[in-house]
Amino acid sequence: MGMLRRDTSQSYQEFSDGEGEEIPDLCQEDGLDKLDPDESKDGFEEKEDHAVAGYPLIGFDKACLKNVFSTILMFIYLMLTTGAVFLAYQTITDFLEKLNRPVMSVTYKEVDYFEPAGISLYLGKAQLLSCKHHHHDHIRPLMPPEQQEIGDCVTEEVTYTAPYSNHTTRKALVVQGPTDVRNRELIFLQLSQNETREDFSAISYMLFSRFSDLVNSREKASFMQDCEMNYSMWTFSGGFRTWVKMSLVKTSGKGVESVEFRQESSVVKYNDRRPDPERTNELFFVVFQWRDPFIQEVHDVVTANPWNTIAILCGVFLALFKAADFAKQSVKWMIKIRKRHLKRRERELTQIS
Incomplete structure (x- = not known):
């Protein structure tokens, strides 16, 4: 009789304790996770047993919901991590x-x-x-072919060996070009060639950046060879007036600087009124002038900003670190919930048996 009364009072005490408590949340840290690791495991198991014995189904449902929600979050963070890795790869590729x-x-x-x-x-x-x-584009009347008047040009004659052929000797007449671009200074040259047997007759010319470089050069032949290797050749034809307008382009990049000429040329036919016997002496006319007062300067600009790339990579690696830390904590939490669930099932089976 005494034994029966003691069991009944114990069962009544369990139900009365359960009615006054709130529903325990197995996934929160207040009831389970904030335990001092130095405390005995018996106290923790008694609390857990008490919660499971009172409301086993509700606690299990909440644990399942929390588990599913954590799995979804891990999947989202995995996608974000993949995006962060792709962003880091793309940033490095674009920088290079x-x-x-x-x-x-x-x-x-x-x-x-x-x-x-x-x-x-x-x-x-x-x-x-x-x-x-x-x-100001004012050109005086032409000189008769039988008269020769060199005029006010500064010239230099240089004889040198062609750079691409060791057996060809070139003779160049170098003329100092115009300087005053505001007043439209130009140089007008008139040439003649007597008794040519060629089907097409033309005179070749080359432009280089500074006439003073030739004057101050000790080896003028070597200087002209270098110019021929680095500058382009053009031609103007006989029986026409060729108007050449020059522009200067300076290119610099990777420690190398170069100068080149660009030109616009127009051709006007010469109305030859000489008698037929005199037309065997073919005439050439060419005008050299600066096109505009602008020098075009071309520079190589590296648009890759190392500091911007480093900042992006730091942000990406910080996000990866946070994602890895979150995944680590989530895995630990899921393992802990799984162990608790297995312990509850073992106790339930023990009580039933």
């Missing part, structure tokens, strides 16, 4: 591509005077009749 492929930056520098360019004429059998400076 921009570093290897600089962008060309073009600026224009306005000047009043150009350094006189060198105009190298390869006359062959032709003869220079006149060379004069004019201003």
Whole structure:
């Protein structure tokens, strides 16, 4: 009789304790996770047994919901981690591509005077009749072919061996180019070539950046060889007036600087009124002038910003670290919930048996 009364009072005490408590949340840290690790495991198991014995189904449902929610969060963080890794790879690839492929930056520098360019004429059998400076596009009447008046041009004659052929000797007549671009200074050259047997007759010429470089050079032949290797050749034909307008382009990048000429040319037919016997002496006319007072400067600009790339990579690695830490804590929490669930099931089976 005493034994029966003691069991009944114990069962009544369990139900009365359960009615006054709130529903325990197995996934929160207040009831389970904030236990001091130094406390005995018996106290923890008694609390857990009490919660499971009172409300086993509700606690299990909440644990399942929390488990599913944690799995979804881990999947989302896995996708974000994949995106972060792809962003880091793309950032590094773009940086290397921009570093290897600089962008060309073009600026224009306005000047009043150009350094006189060198105009190298390869006359062959032709003869220079006149060379004069004019201003404002005003050209005086032509000289008769039988008269020769060199005029006010500064010239240099250089004989050298062609750089691409050791057996060809070139003779160049180098003329100092115009300088005053504001007053439209130009140089007008008149040449003649007598009794040519060629089907097409033309005179070649070459432009280089500074006439003073030739004057100050100790080895003028070597200087002209280098110019021929680095500059382009052009031609003007007989029986026409060829108007050449020059522009200067300076290119710099990777420690190398180069200068080149760009030109616009127009051709006007010469109305030859000489008698037929005199037309065997073919005439050439060419005008050299600066196109505009602007020097085009081209620079290589590297658009890759290392600091910006480093900042992006730091943000990406910080996100990866946070995602890894979250995944680690989530896995630990899921393992803990799984162990608790297995312990509850073992106790339930023990009580039933």
